[in-house]
Amino acid sequence: MRLTLLVSRRFFKFILRDKRLLILMLFVPVLLALVIGYGFGGEINHVDVEIVNLDDTAITDPYTNATISFSETIISWLDQNTSKVDIQVVDASSALDWNDTKQRVLDKEAAGAIFFPSAFTVNLALSFIPGSNQSTYIETFIDNSNPQVGGAIVQALREAFEETLGDHAGIQIMNNFAYGEDLTQLQYMAPSILPFAVFFLSSLLSIITLINERKTGTLDRLLLSPYHKINIILGYILSLSVVALVQSSILLTFVIFVFNVSIVGGIGSYFAVYFMLLLTSWSAMGLGILLSTLAKTELQAVQFVPIVTFPSLLLSGILWPLETLPVWLRPISYLIPLTYSANYLRTVMIEGAGFLVLSWDVLALILFAVFMIILSGFTLKHKE
Structure with missing residues (x-):
């Protein structure tokens, strides 16, 4: 019993010493409660x-x-x-x-x-x-x-x-x-759940990878080398992109062959789905790398995950249309990458729009990914 109390007291001392972690632990529940309260249960109007x-x-x-x-x-x-x-x-x-x-x-x-x-x-x-x-x-x-x-x-x-x-x-x-004639609930949800799964897995994997690289000292050695920080970040993104493509293939296989979700259109539509999932993963990786550079400890980095994923799930039009959100909350939705991923994939998978290389959704995701990568370059530093 004494050992149990000692371990518990040590843990609370650790939390109280880490002010940033303490703020995150108190801030995350408040943020999620506000997002759920204001974002859920609205009616479609106008x-x-x-x-x-x-x-x-x-x-x-x-x-x-x-x-x-x-x-x-x-x-x-x-x-x-x-x-x-x-x-x-x-x-x-x-x-x-x-x-x-x-x-x-x-x-x-x-x-x-x-x-x-x-x-x-x-x-x-x-x-x-x-x-x-x-x-x-x-x-x-x-x-x-x-x-x-x-x-x-x-x-x-x-x-x-x-x-x-x-x-x-x-x-x-x-x-x-x-x-969307005879559209089932699963067929409607699939184009938005796919990018969410890729976004969540890619952001989590990039955070874990950067934390592990810093913990082993590999990242610090790379940062002390003559290579530019952007090149280092792009190297991580390139390797993680291969993993993202494999994960996307597994997800698509299950969605199409196990759950019988159809993709309207020809081979171009399938290329379009892969293209958008890859762009989504790049956005998630850039964000994950940025968050890992802002965190001082592993626990802080993991605390960032729900801050990113839950608002993305609730405010991007995945679970309910953007029209149901309060007007003052909608601008936040347009800052979330998944808003554009879900809209693009619905256009392709449900409407059969084909391979749309040039669209506002594609441009928004590219700009978001580039911005996150550049910002990560400024915040990525080696330990003194």
């Missing part, structure tokens, strides 16, 4: 939706003599009574305008579109007559690459029907999808 209304008919209310257009009533409700969607009514005159609107959804200029056909109001009014077989329809065209965003559009439309028309079966909703 989804951009375009409406094409070709309904050119109206009816007269026999009790009030007011002219009623059911399509205008539904559109007005969507505009004034829900925050889920932000609607824009297209100046349309024919079905060609509907085709143009669908193309804008395909081009990611809108998250969805709603189409009211000609004579919508009259056909719906005829369906109210007892014994009538008349019916009408509303057509939607939704970008379902993010099912939660697509679901918000459908839910807003159903709420509009219930509030304006009540429980009426005379309307058929014809849902069509630009991307």
